[in-house]
Amino acid sequence: MAKRIGHFxxxxxxxCCLAYxxxxxxxxxxxxxxxxxxxxxxxxxxKNPMQTQANxxxxxxxxxxxxxxxxxxxxxxxxxxxxxxGLNTLGISMVRIDYAPWGINPPHTHPRATEIITVLEGTLxxxxxxxxxxxxxxxxxxxxxxxFVFPVGLVHFQQNVGNKNAVAIGALSSQNPGAIMIxxxxxxxxxxxxxxxxxxxxxxxxxxxDLLKEKF
Ligand SMILES: *[C@@H]1O[C@H](CO)[C@@H](O)[C@H](O)[C@H]1NC(C)=O
Ligand SMILES: *[C@@H]1O[C@H](CO)[C@@H](O)[C@H](O)[C@H]1NC(C)=O
Numbered sequence: 310m311a312k313r314i315g316h317f318x319x320x321x322x323x324x325c326c327l328a329y330x331x332x333x334x335x336x337x338x339x340x341x342x343x344x345x346x347x348x349x350x351x352x353x354x355x356k357n358p359m360q361t362q363a364n365x366x367x368x369x370x371x372x373x374x375x376x377x378x379x380x381x382x383x384x385x386x387x388x389x390x391x392x393x394x395g396l397n398t399l400g401i402s403m404v405r406i407d408y409a410p411w412g413i414n415p416p417h418t419h420p421r422a423t424e425i426i427t428v429l430e431g432t433l434x435x436x437x438x439x440x441x442x443x444x445x446x447x448x449x450x451x452x453x454x455x456x457f458v459f460p461v462g463l464v465h466f467q468q469n470v471g472n473k474n475a476v477a478i479g480a481l482s483s484q485n486p487g488a489i490m491i492x493x494x495x496x497x498x499x500x501x502x503x504x505x506x507x508x509x510x511x512x513x514x515x516x517x518x519d520l521l522k523e524k525f
Pocket of ligand 2: 379
């Protein structure tokens with residue numbers, strides 16, 4: 310009997326914590342971000358609900374093509390809590406991604422969100438890599454209308470593998486997903502990580518590290 314109860318409580322505990330970690334329930338209808346608040350909370354403080362307006366829940370412009378004239382051939386237009394304050398506390402956001410022919414979205418990760426994308430135009434090769442110890446690359450070529458998911462925290466990338474522009478729309482499971490661009494974090498931090506550490510860490514000559522640092 311005692312054993313059964315113990316088992317049951319363990320199960321209850323597992324359900325409780327999974328639910329709280331991944332699907333926090335709002336305690337009110339909304340909490341529109343107040344960018345002027347000096348209160349530090351996990352997220353952003355709420356604007357007075359009586360002063361919220363339709364525009365707090367609104368963003369316009371995702372029909373516009375991004376300017377991809379840059380070395381990556383990429384433009385990302387985010388619609389997170391920074392652009393749409395009504396997203397605060399709701400655990401969801403959106404992006405439009407434009408790719409020039411053969412443009413790339415370089416390897417990066419979102420520390421706080423799973424991302425699901427759909428291709429509106431063009432052909433994309435996408436992939437993500439599993440964590441230690443396998444480091445398995447999971448990759449696929451996507452066509453118009455295809456959908457692919459990048460699990461939270463995993464390093465992923467996309468490349469336009471066609472001669473025409475490509476466009477994707479992504480949805481992310483955080484109002485503030487964050488982005489960690491691998492190249493920038495490792496070779497472009499401020500102040501820089503010492504070249505000794507990077508040379509030993511990547512098992513290459515210091516000159517290779519210095520060359521990469523110049524790029525970021
Ligand atoms: C924040 O402060 C600025 C400058 O005082 C003001 O123009 C803006 O309307 C304020 N924003 C909100 C959401 O209260
Ligand atoms: C696109 O970006 C490039 C590089 O920043 C700039 O020179 C060009 O004027 C931009 N084009 C448009 C249409 O804004």
